[in-house]
Amino acid sequence: MKKPGLQLMFMMPAFIIFSMFIVIPMISSFYFSLTDWNGLNPHFNFIGLKNYRNLIRDTEVWIALKNTVIFALLVTILQNVLSLGLAMLVDGTGWITRFLRVFYLIPALLSALAIGFIWSYMYNPVFGVINLALENIGLSSWTQDWLGDPKWSMLSVVFTNIWQWAGLSLVIYLAGLQAIPSDLYEAADIDGANRWHQFKHITFPLIAPAFTVNILISIIGSFKVFDIIFVMTKGGPGTATESLAILLYKKAFNYNEMGYGTAIAIVMFFIILLISVIQLRFLRRREIEA
Template identity: 40%
Template sequence: MSSPSSSSAVAAIRRTLGGWLAAPEADSRRASLPTVMLFLAPALIVYAGLTAYPVLRTFYNSFFNVADLASSEFVGLAHYAEVFRDKTFWAAVRNTAIWSVIGPILDVVVGLLLALCLYAGVPFSRFLRVAWFTPVLLSYVVVGIMWVWIYNYDWGVVNGMLRALGLGSWAQAWLGDTRFALGSLVVTHAWKWAGFNMVVCLAALHSLPSEVLEAAELDNCGWWHKLTDIIVPMLWPTLLNLYILAFIGKMKVFDLVWIMTEGGPVWSTETVSTYVYKRAFNWNTFDLGYPSAIAVVWFFVVVGFVVFFNVLFRRRERMEY
């Protein structure tokens, strides 16, 4: 049986050890907020200076005539009224809509076909996997310049192949003809991003339950029915996510168009982003007010589609689960 003095000594040691063990946790709790703010401060400063302030300034400029950075004239909603009467703006909206609706379909379909080839084990699959993914790593500047050469009327690869096959009458000025310019850009964009979709689809294919595919083979299911009735329905959530990501990205397409055509010929490849840039910096008149109004209108259009897709996915998840 221990004495009272020894019991008090043990209690004192426990209190001391408990204080030592609890002290770091308490200090970390007291220092957590300043520490977090210290680490977040550089990112917040960059975000505020390069993202938040330009967005707020764009909203502000849309209500003014900004012919001089030092002075501006308030015009209210006049710029917004002009936007909806601007025929060039609606041509840019039409072209951007084609990019956003048709382009992602081509991206996803090509990526799925490439993934199926690798999944089936075609010869040189390791080399093809690297070769097909390489365009994703290239910048838009490199891709744009390279495909301008490919589409060249006199010595481009496309027209050269057509002439070699005896189809010289099909040779076109692909980027100089209003009928083919936008489609040529869509094909170029699909070539660049097909590798990314291929990797995602290939990962999804490898995650499919093997027993389902084996059962289809035991039932002598043909490759076409196996693809359309089993593989594609099971990959549908992945394909839909890829389509939505591509859709939102193409609503803001700028760099490839600017490098290859600058919106021409005759506005046939003009997108909303390139039109905003032209009205703000590339025309003889300097006025940031009107292009800011276009940017604000398109900002709400893109945000509206993002909200729509989020609501659509939430409803589908509730229906499934």
């Protein structure tokens, strides 16, 4: 018979660590969001929901939310379409496909800061390799100030983010593809089903779990994106690429409005939680139906 006291003794270290680094910071963050703390002064005032009321009326917050939603939609859709297509291409047993799997995964293993700096140089309008390559192939009219033009800055950051994380999504899709029994495709070939019908009626329904994981990872990661944008544009030009996380950083550390910045963080938390729950319920239902 198991002893409850022994079980609690083994669980206690994990519970203490979890409480110290997760539970207590979450509770304290909610409390600080109800204050006017500037992050430096040990004395601050409890102001209730004032930060949240100001947040609702703050046009900069709505611009940052719009940018975050646009970023999340573009990354989620484009990254998953690209990753699924690449996963189907490298779903084989040859050495070339094995090499490509590793090759596509390498960017996900690199630091986002390093990637941001590298791509910032590549996007440079004067000496960047992208504009130089366009000029050398006779497409000088296509050269742009990729990060300095509001029309292109968001797309440039989105492309860089997809370049980094598409390989990770590819691995997850590949695991789903390799779990599909080959007998199903052989039976479909005998019945005369073409590639599109095989994908529609076999592949797509049976990779539903991988689809669920990738969609959730993409959405959650996109809504809290900070590092890649901070390194490449710092939210600019103007507010063209300013996400909620970038705005949070500016309010808390540039303007010493720690209480207000924490309120933005709490709002981000509930937005991500709500979207994740809705997406999970919808995608899980699709898995069951599939």
